[in-house]
Amino acid sequence: MEYTKQPCLQSLGQHGYIQGVTLHEKATKKPFCHYFGGVRYAHPPPERWRMARKLSPSYSYGSKEQPGPGDGRTGICPQPRFLDAVSEESWTEDCFQCNIWIPIGDAPKNGWPVLFFIHGGFLQFGDPNAFSAAALLGDAQLDAIVILPAYRLNVFGFLYSSELEQDAAAVNENVGNHGFWDQRLALEWTRDHIHLFGGNASEITVAGYSAGAYSTFYQLTHDLTLPPDQSIIKRVCIWSNSPVAQPKLPTTAQTQFTELLTHLSIPLTLAPDEKLRRLRALPAQHLLQAAMSLPAHNQFRPTTDGTFIRSNLFASLDDGTLARRIRARDIRILCGECRDERNLYATWFPPREDSLPALRDRLLAEYPQPLVETLLKLYYPTGELPPGVENWRTDAFGRVYADMQVHKMQRGLVDALTAPMTAAAVQGRPPAVTATGGAVAGTTPPTSGSCHTDDSHGHGQEDDENLVYRYRIEYRLKCADKSIPPSWGVTHATDQYIWFWGNGERLEREEKSVVWTALVEPLKKFVHGDRGLQWGTKGHKQLRTLMPDGSVQIKEDVFWDEAMRVWKALREIGEPDSASVARL
Known part of the structure; x- marks a missing residue:
């Protein structure tokens, strides 16, 4: 505009x-x-x-x-x-x-x-x-x-x-x-x-x-x-993201630092202050080029420093401590995904070759070795491409990467935040907050148009009891074509045009009605602290889904069980000295 x-x-x-x-x-x-x-x-x-x-x-x-x-x-x-x-x-x-x-x-x-x-x-x-x-x-x-x-x-x-x-x-x-x-x-x-x-x-x-x-x-x-x-x-x-594992420990960060010095021909025998003096003297372009050229650890990400990120963070997620703190502060969470996240993820530093070993090496640049070995056993137990996956380099990589960045790990996060409440309900204790929503409905959008809302699932519990509002987007705005190939579908980042109402591009008349009713009106209420979002979900295993035709439907999460299988397998590994994970 x-x-x-x-x-x-x-x-x-x-x-x-x-x-x-x-x-x-x-x-x-x-x-x-x-x-x-x-x-x-x-x-x-x-x-x-x-x-x-x-x-x-x-x-x-x-x-x-x-x-x-x-x-x-x-x-x-x-x-x-x-x-x-x-x-x-x-x-x-x-x-x-x-x-x-x-x-x-x-x-x-x-x-x-x-x-x-x-x-x-x-x-x-x-x-x-x-x-x-x-x-x-x-x-x-x-x-x-x-x-x-x-x-x-x-x-x-x-x-x-x-x-x-x-x-x-x-x-x-x-x-x-x-x-x-x-x-x-x-x-x-x-x-x-x-x-x-x-x-x-x-x-x-x-x-x-x-x-x-x-x-x-x-x-x-x-x-x-x-x-x-x-x-x-x-x-x-x-x-469109979620944490995966405890970020890397200082020992792993030190390995990356040493690789950087070696790549820049800075002697490791120098005094600490001299190493930093030489690094600080480098032009930004030279330093960045060297950092991105490291063969094994060219992605610089967070470290478990003990202050901003505490060493027991994921333990507190596992045992429900984090969930209880969130409920005590009365904090609400809106989270979700796009249908085809993988198509953009597949383009970020794909494996060097079209093979399982190359895929393994690429994943090791992001995640700790025990996690990667577990992932490969879960996804490719025979060492062969599963049916429907075309190749290792883009298709297999894009799928597992998107699962780790978004699909499966976000479901694991939701489970960790709602499990204490579910247990309380089973034991007959009313939870302080539940992961449910209200009926699907929308007030008049900014412009006229049609948008079918399916509320056949009935009404959930009151929105003022809600902790997590989950969504899934299967609808693509035409203005996304300017920056993201249409062949990628509803991939990662296409919905930024929804959340930012075109993000500088003009929405078509019928698109405004669709995205207003589906997501932007609820977002407005969410930001304003309105508990009556009328989100429509009934329990944390349902998603408010913006369908390809522009309708809003409440869908059961058909990917939940498989996500739990992966999430729980990874959480059972514990917290080794892990490489921190990539985030787009």
Whole structure:
């Protein structure tokens, strides 16, 4: 969609003023939203692999007479190219900014609710500038502030080693997982400053797609370790992703660090501070190229650091502790999948050859060896391709990768979060919260059109008892064809055009009615804290399904039993010194 822009001045209290823009739809002149882009949320660190800094009390964006620019874009962390990823000219290691989209009109008495969205990209690439919330606010009328932060990625955001531990200890700060700490700092900035934009800091929903959904899970689990008065997250959206296993331990991270030094011909006998000095002196392009060229461990991902990610995290998921904490904080979760996730996943560093050994090697780059060996026995017990799978390199890899990233592991997560409640119900104790929903129905969508809703399954329990809202998308918008081949079907990332109401592209009239009734109206209610989503599911083994013809049906999860077989087999392995998993 095309917009015209008018200047919009915004006061940020003691931090001065910024000047953003008010976006008007070019064809109708209708004001859609206010936009403030490239708004700094933190000071950059003094060196690579240090913690970013909260804005100082004296920091000023600009004066009223000379406001700081707020009509641009965030910085973009150096990253590998993928599909339409950005070019090197846009790179900067100072990527501590966010984009903010605000509804037109006066804020409600308590302020607008906030949707804090974390972009995806396997934690290796991506940026918030690829998303537009203008139509979501101006046309679909989400009536919420949308914030999208940039954060450090790949080797810049997730390098870990004993050398970095010593370096961080010398300045009394946390080490590793810098990308997650950046997200947290942006979230804290949102809590502390969103009232200046008319937002409600007590109504923050954290959402993410793919690697952003993976990040959302870890932001939630970190938030749950804090005292209630320091907690920020009210609700979460985990779209097309799920955690798999405890992230890698420092010992595995050290192996990756050593491989990087060796590849760069940096002697391992050097003192720790000299190793880091040489790494920090490298141009970003050189460092990234070396990191992505490592033969075995070229994906830099989170580490179990004991602070942001605790060593007992997955144990707490297994024994129900995490579920009880979520219920105690009254946190709701919206999660789900696309039908054909595998078709995009198959394109991310596929196996080098079309063989089972090559597939095994590729999976070892993502997951610990005991997990990979178990997976191969489950999927290919005879060592041959199963019926219907065309080849090892793309089809087999895409299927198992998508199962691990989304389909089977998300079902395992749902089971872990609902199992304590199910047990309580069996024993005759009413659970505090149940994973059920209300009747399927929709109020009038923004535009006319037809969308059949199948509520033949009847009414579930009241929405105010709901913990997990599950969905499945089998419907593809035409505007997705601009970036994702139609032959890939309803693959990973095609539904971003649904959640972001076209994400800058124009929806067709009949499509608006379909996606509004199916998902966007419930999302609006979810973000606003409305318990009456009328989701329609009856128990955690049902999914609200957007069908290929645009109808909404409540479907039994026919993949549940197979997912439990895989999930439980992997959980029985325990938590070895695991390689952390990829997230798109």
